Every structure is written in structure tokens, then in C-alpha cells.
Amino acid sequence: MKIVKIIAIVLLVAFLGIQFFPVERNQSDSVPKTDFMLVNDVPSDIQNKLQVSCYDCHSNNTQYPWYNKVQPVAWFLEGHIKEGKAELNFNEWDSLSSRRKASKLRSIIKQIESGEMPMASYTLIHKEATFSEEETQKVVKYMENLKDSL
Amino acid sequence: MKNLKISVIVMLLLTVSFTNAQEKEKMNHDHNHNKMMDMKGDTKAEAILSDYFSLKDALVADDSEKAVEASTKLVASLKAFDESNYTAKEQKELADIIQDAIEHAEHISKSEIAHQREHFKVLSKDIADMVAITGTKNKLYQQFCPMYDKGSAWLSTKEEVRNPYYGSRMLKCGKVQKTIQ
Numbered sequence: 001m002k003i004v005k006i007i008a009i010v011l012l013v014a015f016l017g018i019q020f021f022p023v024e025r026n027q028s029d030s031v032p033k034t035d036f037m038l039v040n041d042v043p044s045d046i047q048n049k050l051q052v053s054c055y056d057c058h059s060n061n062t063q064y065p066w067y068n069k070v071q072p073v074a075w076f077l078e079g080h081i082k083e084g085k086a087e088l089n090f091n092e093w094d095s096l097s098s099r100r101k102a103s104k105l106r107s108i109i110k111q112i113e114s115g116e117m118p119m120a121s122y123t124l125i126h127k128e129a130t131f132s133e134e135e136t137q138k139v140v141k142y143m144e145n146l147k148d149s150l
Numbered sequence: 151m152k153n154l155k156i157s158v159i160v161m162l163l164l165t166v167s168f169t170n171a172q173e174k175e176k177m178n179h180d181h182n183h184n185k186m187m188d189m190k191g192d193t194k195a196e197a198i199l200s201d202y203f204s205l206k207d208a209l210v211a212d213d214s215e216k217a218v219e220a221s222t223k224l225v226a227s228l229k230a231f232d233e234s235n236y237t238a239k240e241q242k243e244l245a246d247i248i249q250d251a252i253e254h255a256e257h258i259s260k261s262e263i264a265h266q267r268e269h270f271k272v273l274s275k276d277i278a279d280m281v282a283i284t285g286t287k288n289k290l291y292q293q294f295c296p297m298y299d300k301g302s303a304w305l306s307t308k309e310e311v312r313n314p315y316y317g318s319r320m321l322k323c324g325k326v327q328k329t330i331q
Contacts, residue, residue: 097246097250099247099250099276100246100249100250103250103253103272106272110268
């Protein structure tokens with residue numbers, strides 16, 4: 001019994017302790033001119049879907065709910081955002097060449113179609129980020145048209 | 151005072167025209183060098199091609215692990231590519247191609263076979279575009295399978311078709327689209 005108590009205390013102290021580690025926040029006030037939505041004529045429902053489902057990890061601005069500010073969740077999230085932005089940053093869309101855009105669009109289409117994105121660990125908490133069948137079709141069709149128009 | 155101003159301006163003008171001339175000379179030099187390269191072939195581009203063909207052979211053999219190995223090598227040879235001997239326009243194009251190809255090769259080095267083949271399709275386009283600029287000392291065949299993902303091409307050193315998109319499932323599906331020399 002005593003051991004359980006000690007472990008509990010140690011864990012609690014560790015949990016409180018890691019709250020003091022600073023985390024880099026992925027936040028920005030301005031949207032660059034190269035943003036996907038600004039350079040493409042995106043219908044508002046698709047804009048909304050991308051914003052809710054993709055932009056948290058694939059742009060310079062994450063909407064942080066309170067639990068994402070608690071460690072170690074924040075660390076976990078930070079890693080994903082870094083990786084996500086390295087792979088694709090919607091804010092910097094227009095800085096890509098046509099070749100790179102086509103590659104990115106191809107990946108976007110495949111990932112959404114196969115349900116690989118948005119990630120399960122993300123939709124678990126962000127239910128609204130999930131793609132319905134209709135939304136998948138709509139977004140994929142839009143991305144395909146965009147790819148063909150490059 | 152006025153004299154000083156004038157001499158400063160003259161010096162500035164001289165510097166500008168001098169650097170300009172230097173640059174022009176450098177460009178000329180590049181151009182000559184480029185011609186030489188055409189005759190000798192670009193060894194770095196050949197290294198990329200060689201790794202690309204190992205990757206293609208791995209996919210033909212349905213060997214995902216070998217494809218991982220080959221694509222890892224390919225990433226390295228792509229990163230080692232040196233476009234400085236080409237014209238400014240070609241350099242821009244090549245840098246773009248190489249950057250795109252690196253990304254696809256990296257994905258191939260981290261995926262299972264179905265995914266590897268998806269990326270191989272775009273990688274093949276990148277490599278073909280690269281060869282169009284760099285040239286190659288070997289005779290290559292651009293082959294085409296009309297079935298895979300609405301039609302997909304790849305490069306091979308041999309004329310006979312061995313399909314990297316289907317492997318043993320449809321080994322001989324495809325045709326030679328054109329020869330590259």
C-alpha cells in the first residue's frame with residue numbers, strides 16, 4: 001500500500017513538473033499570400049472542411065483546445081504538427097512549383113481517400129474533423145480538378 | 151568635395167561593370183563546361199539512374215525490402231546531384247525535379263509495396279524529366295502500362311517489358327513507348 005502511495009506521489013510530482021516545460025506554440029496572426037485558400041478559388045464548404053480537418057497540423061496556425069496545452073499531450077501534438085508542416089503546409093502552397101503541387105495534390109487525394117488522413121489519434125478527439133463519405137467525394141473531386149488544371 | 155563625390159560614383163560604376171563582366175565570363179565558362187559534360191555524361195545523373203533501376207527491379211520482383219534499400223540509396227544519390235554545370239534555366243528545373251524526386255524516394259523508403267508503387271509512378275516522371283535535360287550514356291526505354299492508375303510509365307535499360315507496378319501479377323503487361331538515347 002505504501003509503495004502505491006509513493007508511486008502515485010512521484011507520478012503526480014512528475015506530471016506537475018513537466019507542465020513547466022515550455023512548448024513552442026504553432027500560432028500566427030497573419031495568413032501569408034501563398035495560402036491555399038487565397039490563391040485558389042475554394043468553395044466555402046470545402047474551405048471550412050480543410051480548415052477544421054487539416055489546418056491544425058498543416059498550417060502555421062493551430063487552434064488549441066485547453067487539453068492540448070497540458071503536458072504530455074502538448075508534446076505529442078507538437079511532434080505531429082512539426083511533421084505535418086514539413087510534409088505539407090497549406091499556408092505556403094503557392095511557393096511550390098507546379099510539379100511539387102501536383103505531387104502534393106496526389107498525396108492529399110490518396111490520404112483522404114484511404115482515410116489515412118486526418119489521423120485516427122486526431123479524429124478521436126476532434127470528431128468534427130472526420131470526413132463523411134460525401135465530404136470525401138467532394139474534396140477529392142475538387143483536388144483532382146485542381147491537379148488537372150495545373 | 152565635388153571631386154570626391156565624382157570619384158566615388160566612378161568607382162561604383164567600375165565595380166558594377168566589372169562584376170557584371172565577371173558574371174558573363176562565368177556564364178560563358180559554364181556553357182563550355184556544359185558542352186563538355188554532354189560529351190562525357192553526367193556521372194551524378196548516371197548514379198541516380200543506376201539506383202532508380204535497382205528500385206525498379208525490386209518492384210518488378212515484388213520485393214518491398216529491396217525497394218526500401220534501393221530507394222534509400224536513391225535518396226543519397228539524388229541529394230548528391232550537382233546541377234551547377236547547367237544553364238540557369240536548367241538548374242531551376244533540375245532543382246525542382248530533384249526536390250520532388252527526393253520526397254517520393256523518401257516515401258518509398260518508408261512504405262509497403264502498394265504505396266511504394268504509387269510513389270514510383272511520379273518518381274519515374276521526375277527521372278524521365280531529369281534525363282531529358284542531363285542525357286545519359288546508355289540507351290533507355292520508356293515503357294508504359296495502360297492499366298495502372300489510368301496509365302503509368304517507367305524507364306528501363308532493357309527493351310523487354312517487366313512491369314514494376316504489378317510485378318508477378320502481370321509481369322509482361324505494357325509496351326515500349328519510346329527509346330531515349
